[in-house]
Amino acid sequence: MKSACPHCRALMVEYRHGLSLGLVGCLRALQPFGLGAADINTLGLTHNQLANFQKLRYWDFVAKPVEEIEDAGNLWALTEFGLCFVEGRI
Numbered sequence: 001m002k003s004a005c006p007h008c009r010a011l012m013v014e015y016r017h018g019l020s021l022g023l024v025g026c027l028r029a030l031q032p033f034g035l036g037a038a039d040i041n042t043l044g045l046t047h048n049q050l051a052n053f054q055k056l057r058y059w060d061f062v063a064k065p066v067e068e069i070e071d072a073g074n075l076w077a078l079t080e081f082g083l084c085f086v087e088g089r090i
Contacts, residue, residue: 019059020052022046023049023052025049026049027056028086029043029045030043030077030078031078034078035083037077038077040075056082059085060082061078061081061086062076063079064076064077
């Protein structure tokens with residue numbers, strides 16, 4: 001959907017991202033860690049999964065465990081919502 005900014009009239013665009021099987025596979029790979037952090041480079045994910053992993057934040061499924069540390073590297077953790085989703089409770 002395209003619209004104009006009410007302040008500067010610049011074009012605003014909304015991009016939609018679907019939840020794919022590859023992204024769900026990322027969640028499944030994190031599931032054994034529960035709410036604990038894991039280095040995603042050690043989970044055996046494909047290049048596509050690694051490149052798109054951060055999209056899981058759009059649904060609040062994953063988060064960086066410590067946002068304030070600059071060198072958190074590739075550490076990610078399931079959120080409570082993400083854990084409930086991957087376990088089929090929601």
